Amino acid sequence: MTNSSSDVVNGTGGPIAPRDPVAKRSELYILHESMIEATLRSDGKFSQEIYLDGTxxxxxxxxxxxxxxxxxxxxLKSSSGFRRLVHSIGISVQAxxxxxxxxxxxxxHRGMNNSGSRVSVSCPTDGNETLLILDxxxxxxxxxxxxxxxxxxxxxxxLATTTVVFYLNDGYEVPELVNDSPVEFESQAYREMIKRSLMSTGNNKRLKAAIExxxxxxxxxxxxxxxxxxxGAGAVPIHSHCYAYRSYDLFKQMFAPQDGSSIRLIKAGLGGTPSELGIVRYDRDVLKEGTTHPDIVIVEFAVNDAGDETGGNCYESLVLKALNADNKPAVVLLFSVFMNDWNHQDxxxxxxxxxxxxxxxxKDAVVEQFRWTADQGKVISKKQFFYDIYHPTNAGHRVMADCLTWLFAVTDQAISDxxxxxxxxxxxxxxxxxxxxxxDRLNGEGIVQIDAGGFRETDTDLHTANMDxxxxxxxxxxxxxMHTAESGADRFKMTLRSKRLILVFxxxxxxxxxxxxxxVDGKLVRQGDPHIANWTHCNAVILYDERDSNEHTVEIEMAVGxxxxxFTILGFGYVL
Structure with missing residues (x-):
């Protein structure tokens, strides 16, 4: 990777650049007063990364x-186009x-041959703008x-608040920045919006029992x-401003006496994964291998389940797995939404x-009012609700938490079924x-026969998630x-008896x-390509799904070339 860096404020070796180079240039805002947080990364650094690839x-x-x-x-879709469009970048950071x-x-930049360049500049955190001139x-x-x-x-x-603006070259014009009016979270219009989120109170016996x-x-x-x-993606800080923590905290304030220490949070969200992986993780991440017994389980896969190969079978199986626990927990279905107004609610x-x-x-709460003007009663705009096209801002996470809290309040006031x-x-x-x-590697003894072959190493550069x-x-x-270049060409071989098998890689x-x-049993059933999504996360795929349990042999080897x-085999989910 080619590196260009500078420790001076304007990246040119001199004092802060005057405003003249950008004063008359059209301004394209990429981040505007956005919260950022220093998170520990695998390289030991503390940073906030804002991804720009894809769309x-x-x-x-x-x-x-x-x-x-x-x-x-x-x-903006290519580095060459970016250089034609953008004269300089203004970065403002307020710690x-x-x-x-x-x-x-x-x-x-990402390079065509898996390389690319980096341009770095040191910025003061007093809110003053640092100018990075591309030439x-x-x-x-x-x-x-x-x-x-x-x-x-x-x-x-x-924590800091940042604004990043692209100053455009001559001949390119974009609209001026338009700021929305602040969201009035205490208004009657906001309360009415939140009420629209309640699709169904359902049978309230279990949720009512948890509240009592x-x-x-x-x-x-x-x-x-x-x-x-x-x-918690999009929330800053992620651990305390995500919808899960906010709604848990509001539940404590509403119902728990004294300091609320009797209420426990389990948060088991994992980016880029559908219920097909969620059900594999449920015992580990929610039930903590049988050591916890949740009273309330909130299931949120409405925007992730496009990747569920079973078309909802894993989702319903997950819901039933939670419902059928001996302690009879309340199960709440939560349907989030993408910026294009889509989810799998139907x-x-x-x-x-x-x-x-x-x-x-x-979706029911916010989508309709997104189309309204302020005079028609718009409460929150898409720019205010969404951090990107997938994830909510802090304000969006607050809306989600308030939607759940409204269910809690309505249930509290109702007579128990x-x-x-x-x-x-x-x-x-x-x-x-x-x-x-x-x-996985630790719990297969007595269940399966495994010869790891050339997959004998252990991968430590893994997808991480802020749990709980x-x-x-x-x-x-x-x-x-994990297979490496040094670990040999032998196949990973596993023999087990089961009806269904999910591979997680x-x-x-x-x-x-x-x-x-x-x-599987000598037949090539699929290829595992780790670059389809091209970012480090967990991918669950079905290897077989049969009516009866039979003994099967699974083999994995690197493709020709x-x-x-x-290649890392993260684990398997099997049904006996």
């Missing part, structure tokens, strides 16, 4: 900069603590697309399982209706994965099997990772 930079130009000119948006005096800002840095001919901004701090947990238990000061555990929104809500469950739809829900009925989609169990109320990330599936943007062939690459 992310274009999305930010649309959302923050109000750009609709397709020609300009097209230029939230006086002791944080500087932050290092880096713009990274002061030689472009790499290998640069393909903008990869990310990185804000590097001197310590973990530091909390009022008596008895221990109550609230668990959340879902994707990156449940993990497919998943019938599961809630089938078992008469409480259901909360953020006398009869409990019934799961003794045919599933509406399927329940084939209810009994799934996680298999932790400020740090927990590596996912650490008990794995590592996706990665690292070019040292390659494709593996996956065989990828023998010197890496």
């Amino acid at each position: 992310r930079l274009v999305d930010k130009a649309r959302i923050v900069g109000n750009v609709s000119d397709e020609a300009i948006l097209e230029l 939230h603590e006086e002791e944080v005096t500087h932050v290092n800002f880096t713009l990274e 002061d840095y030689e472009a790499s001919p290998d640069d393909d697309v903008l990869a990310k901004f990185v804000f590097e701090f001197g310590r973990v947990g530091a 238990k909390a009022k008596r000061g008895e221990p109550v555990t609230i668990a959340y399982i879902g994707g990156s929104i449940t993990q 497919r998943l809500a019938p599961v809630g209706q089938h078992y008469d469950l409480p259901m909360v739809s953020v 006398e009869e409990d829900i019934s799961t003794d009925k045919l599933p509406i989609i399927g329940n084939d994965y209810m009994g799934i169990q996680l298999l 109320d932790h400020t740090y990330g927990t590596p996912q599936f650490p008990n794995n099997w 590592k996706d990665s943007g690292d070019p040292s990772f390659g494709t593996a062939n996956i065989w 990828h023998e010197d690459k890496r």
Whole structure:
């Protein structure tokens, strides 16, 4: 990777650049008064990374900069187009603590040959703008697309507010920045918006019992399982401003006596994963291997389940797995939403209706009013609600928490249903994965026969997630099997008896990772390509799904031409 860096304020070796080079240039805002947080990274640094690849930079130009000119948006899709469009970058950072005096800002490009360039500049954190003029840095001919901004701090947990603006070259114009009116969270219009989220109170017996238990000061555990929104993506700080923590905290304030220490939070969100992986993780991440018994389980997969190969079978199986626990927890279905107004509510809500469950739809609350003007009663704009096209801002997470809290309040005021829900009925989609169990390097003894072959190493560069109320990330599936160039060409071989088998492997943007062939009983069933998504996370795929349990042999080997690459088998989910 080619590196260009500077420790001076304007990146040119002199004092802060005067305003003249940008005074008359059109301003394209990419970040505007956005919160950033220093998080510990795998390289030991403390930083906030803002990803720009894929459609992310274009999305930010649309959302923050109000750009609709397709020609300009097209230029942002490549490094060469970016250089044609942008004259300079203005970076303003305002630290939230006086002791944080500087932050290092880096713009990274991804190269066509897995390289790319980096431009870095040291920025004061007093709110003054630092100017990075692109012509002061030689472009790499290998640069393909903008990869990310990185804000590097001197310590973990530091908070700041930042604005990043692209000053455009002559001949390019974008709309001026338009600021929305502040969200009036205490208004009647806001309360009416929140009320629209309540799709169904369902049978309230279990949720009512959990509330009454909390009022008596008895221990109550609230668990959340879902994707990156449940993990807290877009919230800053992620551990305390995500919807899960906010709604848990509001539950404590509403119902728990004294300090609320009797209420426990379990947060098991994991970015980029559907319920197909959620059900594999449930025993480990929610039930903590049988050591916890949640009283309330909130399930949020409405925007992640496009990747569920079972078309809802894993989702319904997960819901039933939670409902059928011996302690009879309340299960709440939560439907989040993307910026394009989409979710899988239509497919998943019938599961809630089938078992008469409480259901909360953020989509129902906010989407209609997004289209309104202020005079028509708009409460919150898309720019205010969304951090990017997928994840909420702090304000959006607050809305989600308030939607759940409204369900809690309505349930508290209602008379308890006398009869409990019934799961003794045919599933509406399927329940084939209810009994799934996680298999990894540590727990396979006596269950399967494994010869790791050339997959004998252990990968430590893993997808991490802020679990529960932790400020740090927990590596996912650490008990794995990894192939490396040095570990040999022998196949990974596993023999087990089961009806269904899910493979979980590592996706990665690292070019040292390659494709593996996956065989079941001597037949090639699929290839594992870690670069389809091209970022480090967990990918769950079905290897077989059969009516009866049979003995199967699973073999995994590197594809032709990828023998010197890496591939990580994170684990398996199997149904006996």
